[in-house]
Amino acid sequence: MNAQIVHDRLLDHYGPQGWWPADDAFEMMIGAILTQNTNWTNVERAIANLRDAGLLDAQAIADCDEVRLARAIRPSGYFNQKGKKLKTLAEFYLAHGGEAGIDRLPDVRRALLELHGIGPETADSILLYALHRPVFVIDAYTRRIFARLGLTPPDAPYDTLQDYFQSRLPASAPLFNEYHALIVMHAKQHCRPRPACSGCPLQQSCAYHGRAGHGSMQSAHLTA
DNA sequence: GGCCAGGTGTAAA
DNA sequence: TTTACACATGGC
Numbered sequence A: 001m002n003a004q005i006v007h008d009r010l011l012d013h014y015g016p017q018g019w020w021p022a023d024d025a026f027e028m029m030i031g032a033i034l035t036q037n038t039n040w041t042n043v044e045r046a047i048a049n050l051r052d053a054g055l056l057d058a059q060a061i062a063d064c065d066e067v068r069l070a071r072a073i074r075p076s077g078y079f080n081q082k083g084k085k086l087k088t089l090a091e092f093y094l095a096h097g098g099e100a101g102i103d104r105l106p107d108v109r110r111a112l113l114e115l116h117g118i119g120p121e122t123a124d125s126i127l128l129y130a131l132h133r134p135v136f137v138i139d140a141y142t143r144r145i146f147a148r149l150g151l152t153p154p155d156a157p158y159d160t161l162q163d164y165f166q167s168r169l170p171a172s173a174p175l176f177n178e179y180h181a182l183i184v185m186h187a188k189q190h191c192r193p194r195p196a197c198s199g200c201p202l203q204q205s206c207a208y209h210g211r212a213g214h215g216s217m218q219s220a221h222l223t224a
Numbered sequence B: 001g002g003c004c005a006g007g008t009g010t011a012a013a
Numbered sequence C: 001t002t003t004a005c006a007c008a009t010g011g012c
Helices: A003-014 A025-034 A040-052 A058-063 A066-072 A079-095 A099-103 A108-113 A120-129 A140-148 A158-166 A173-190 A216-223
Strands: none
Touching: A003 A173, A025 A040, A025 A079, A025 A120, A040 A066, A058 A079, A066 A079, A079 A099, A099 A108, A108 A120, A120 A158, A120 A173, A140 A158, A140 A173
8 A cells, every 4th residue: 555546546436526615716725724623514604704794805804803803704613813814814915916926935835834823734735725836735634544554653743744745646736636635535434533433344453443453444445 | 411623823841 | 842732613
């Protein structure tokens, strides 16, 4: 099992995911912040509220009262924190004249990481899904799945995991786009922290269930 | 009622 | 440098 084979099996099983679910680059960036440690269905509610309030716009967010902004994004959780983060992002977006201006920065990743509320996953999500850069996004699902497959250490730092993928795959934005989306799709169905695996025929050899070996159940899921 | 969800910033050890 | 904790809603 290797990184390319896992991708191929996921794609074969789930089909193309066509991410990111957003109408434009700015909405994509908004979603990247709102989805931090939060269920995507809650993010969809928050984005719908923003749209209804005319706040799906950088200038509107920059001008918006913090209380009103927080109220709009309430369903996505952490609404006070995320409200501040959205304002920071909107001001950054405006200062550079939109995504085209951001795309021209000499080091976009560093610039994004300097913003309050944007860490490595959010920065890389923006690079990949808004700016179409060949950057591999690491999230909790990626870490969990590949640790259970025995391919990466469970406590590996973000950059180490990112190197694992980027050194083994061609530097292709469309490939990384699909791969990350497929990882999320697969994880939601089969790789929860405590998956309900009653009836799983591979329990005895499943790494998750605490017995010997790596990846038997996970491999089965990938091939199922 | 507890766990979980496509993290990040801050402060203490 | 590592670890703990705050941030918060909604589904199951």
